[in-house]
Amino acid sequence: MIRNNEKATTGQGTRGILVTTRIEITPAIVEEHGLTPAEYAYLLEVLGREPTIAELGVFSVMWSEHCSYKHSRPHLATLPTKGPAVLHGPGENAGAVDLGEGWACVFKVESHNHPSAVEPYEGAATGVGGILRDIFAMGARPIALLDALRFGPPDEARNAWIIRGVVHGIADYGNCVGVPVIGGEFSIDPCYTDNCLVNVMAIGVARHEELMTARAEGVGNLLVYYGNATGRDGIHGATFASAELTEDSAEDRPCVQVGDPFMEKKILEATIELIASGRIVALQDMGAAGLTCSSTEMADKGGLGLRMNLDKVPQRAANLTAYELLLSESQERMLAVVRPEDLPLVARILRKWDLDACVVGETTDTGRFVVEHHGTVEANIPLPAICTHVPKPEPVQAAPAALDVRDWTTVDFAAIEWNGLLLAALSSPHFASKRWIYEQYDHQVQTNTVVRPGAGAGVLRIAGWSGLLASTIDGNGLWCMLDPYEGTRCVTAEAARNLVACGARPLAATNNLNFGSPRKPAGSWQFAEAVRGLGDACRALGTPITGGNVSFYNESPRMAVFPTPVVGMVGVIDDPSRLTPATFRNEGDVVVLLGPAATHAGGSRILRDLTGDLVGPAVRIDLAMEKRVQEHVLRLVGDGVLTAATDIADGGLLMALAEMALGSDGGLGCEIDLAADEAPAAALLSEQPSRFVVTCTPGDVESLLALSRDAGVRAVPLGTVRGGVFSIGGVLSLTVYELYEAWEKPL
């Protein structure tokens, strides 16, 4: 046994330190920890000796993609992150923007794809828990959730099991904590069969002065741990989330975590009380890589060091090793930095919620992460080596993958019977009513929900603030598969358009980048292109990125997911009386299409489902035009000209019209006529961006058309809102009831 702490602290330790753990670090162990030989060589250089097994574990998780963003960081650095409204950009637990009147909105999206693929219920539930903690760790009370879900077709039993489990897991967790789910997405494609995508966005609000950061300050301040005790669950979750799913993953047992929403609710309330007391220096939840990541990041941000004693960590399993304590991803745990003199008050607040304040360490000025367990130093690592100076992976040769794309004109449109096509599309799980999902979510708790899920963006009021907050989350893997750059630009524009449709001015965005392996040329190229597109679109639309998440390795030996960036956006309706519905409101209103003409039906979700092929060409966007149309719609909303508005996205004009009918209370449909020279396939199915369907009273049509002309936005009257019927002249004729019967299909 060695006790050569001194040597270790000065970084001159010898092999002797290995004795403490009695595990020899073989090349096989290094490989198991996901480190390349080059990375291991760098580790040896940093440490000046061989690592202990605990240290190897720490390096492994901190250098994993999940924590270090090593593959993505250079790309993400190109995103626009500044703007007049941005209070905190990427780098904190979550981003924050100014809403005015002293209010801040904190929001972020996180994925829990890999855990959900093996244990859908707990995987999704713990995903909700994690993103909520990111929000309240910033000092904000979580007020809403949105979930973006993607699965393989539910006619496969395993997919159906995953779908039900994920929805149930989100429901149980969010409902219990009491945060309403006010929107989301639900999309089906065979490419998500082996890797479902479960992205959850959370939104919180705080007064500016209540905002908290994860930057430790001061030497000799205490690290206070509270929440659930640490167990063996989820060990190496972060490295797990950074590796492809294989056949064996199902037996990758220790990675599965269980959620405890009751504990989450208690730590939420306690945290808000703690922050209000003004006695917290810094705060972070223990998420990926648990105690290690949360403590080291806070210390490193403050340029400090850390000493930690693992004997003080609350434990609920016998004989946990230092390795396990450092890497456990047990849920519902928080770590606060507290001045010693404030500890009694902090402990008193925690006790009210039946929580203990456990001092597990303190900040130092050494810049090192020193961990003791049972009287032995188990780790002694310079913090920058695991937090900032992470090894750079070798760049992967970026080459566009050859795609097997079928041109849309080769589809036999003459054979299409449009009534049947629409009904089939409406009853497909992708387009069918999501009521069966959002009715399992308490979408009204906290009594702020002004627009419930069901049509368009979710809208919240915030007591004490004069505006309304609109939010949406959007993605489209199909568009991005065809062209990751253009697709991502279109997705970002769609998110903004969703907000504009309800009358909201887009403010800022968050994103979740779901991709395959960045170590393969296709994945690496798709990622780079998507991030480039995201940056372009956000710059053009004036919506800075305030945070986000990257999920790589969404692939299995037999398939990779479509590149699927998901964009979450928040916006503001300054004048609540201008809130505009997404559904038909009055019989006799005139239906108008705003935006460019459709040129092709490539990228169409309906054609993909119909043919099983990737039907191209890719959807492209002119961002200047997009911005012009959006500003025009906001102007019309402001002038009170519109009675309803929705954007055109997946499913094209056909689905936009159908959804405006299906969401209306009174069974309102429409009678539409396409221009004589327009081919129905392109007109109805095209997913060409920058387009809205709006309605106005007959009396306002002239001014709507005139205003559009002045704004340089194409406006085409399509027809009229009618009770009960849904017809498109010469193409299809159905009743709203028939639509409804096809659409309302619970899973």
Add this chain to the structure above:
Amino acid sequence: MSARWAVVIFPGSNCDRDFVRALRDVLRVEVVEVWHKDSVPEAIDCIAIPGGFSYGDYLRAGALAAMSPVMASVRTHAERGTLVIGVCNGFQVLCEAGLLPGVLTKNDTLRFRCHDVYLRSELNGGPFAGTGLPQGEVLRLPIAHGFGNYYVPPEQRDAIERHVAFRYCDPLGDVSRRANPNGSVDNIAGVTNAAGNVLGMMPHPERAVEALLGGTDGLRILQAMQDWVAGVRAG
């Protein structure tokens, strides 16, 4: 003379703030928040037990909260005639505590359900209806629960019939099987105790007090309680 209200808060309550806001900001009454480890003060006219997942609803919905220290004082108040309203989880707590008959079990759909329902009021005057909410009136209120399936054993049905407060119905007031969201016996959505001063209901009146959020029917119940207290005070 305005009533003094207490809102009881358990760890895991999540509609407590909504209830307080409905009372304070909309009904504009005086409210005290009572933590589960404390007692409801003497000088209180109405007690609200809000919804949520007290103690995570682990074991059975409401069961662990029913054993908590504050419930002794709620019981004393209830016996003395103080008005008590339990909503959603609060209803489950009151049943588990034996202050109301019956029990709430898993929805027969086996799913959590959150949407608006219609309720027919079966109350014939009294503290929760007064004159503003006539018998047979149809209200529209939201539900949000996974355990709202009301059950009383057959031998107790006759006894509680007179104490049924609300039944799930269709928009026209028809109490049909289709209108029953959770399998509750006889479409029961709310009941009172025999004395008539304790009400439990699954739908959320405190969520329906502002037009902006989709309806104000919940206000009618809270206002009735308010008026009743004023009437009693006035003698």
Add this chain to the structure above:
Amino acid sequence: MLKVHVLVHLRPDILDVQGQAIRQAVTAAGHGGVAAVRVGKSFRLEIDAPNVEAARDEIERLCHETLSNPLLEEYTWEVEPS
């Protein structure tokens, strides 16, 4: 008809959040002697099979694939006298 009783409990290394909350609440309510609680599920099945031997594989599969998730839970089963 075979009567089979299946018990499914969380694996010992997994946090039993329900059990933990129940123990705290019953202790606070005066049942001081309760030192630990772990919660599981009990399934009473009736299976159409002449005897245990004929049903053993079916029961094992049922337990493994449907009634429990081996990632989180473990199970035991026994045939009850009918």
Add this chain to the structure above:
Amino acid sequence: MLKVHVLVHLRPDILDVQGQAIRQAVTAAGHGGVAAVRVGKSFRLEIDAPNVEAARDEIERLCHETLSNPLLEEYTWEVEPS
């Protein structure tokens, strides 16, 4: 430390919708032989008492007042070898 195993099931006259749903699901998944399923809860307690006699009243109260709701459920318990 006494190890007590408590089983709580719905009373026989109460429809077990969850059990029914499970039966349908397993039948659909190919387990044709499953004729009935009833779902209950299993609690494994550790009670600080020297022997069963000393703990009997406490256990009965716990089962009756807390672990089950007699309107819906019935319970059985037994002490397990430790």
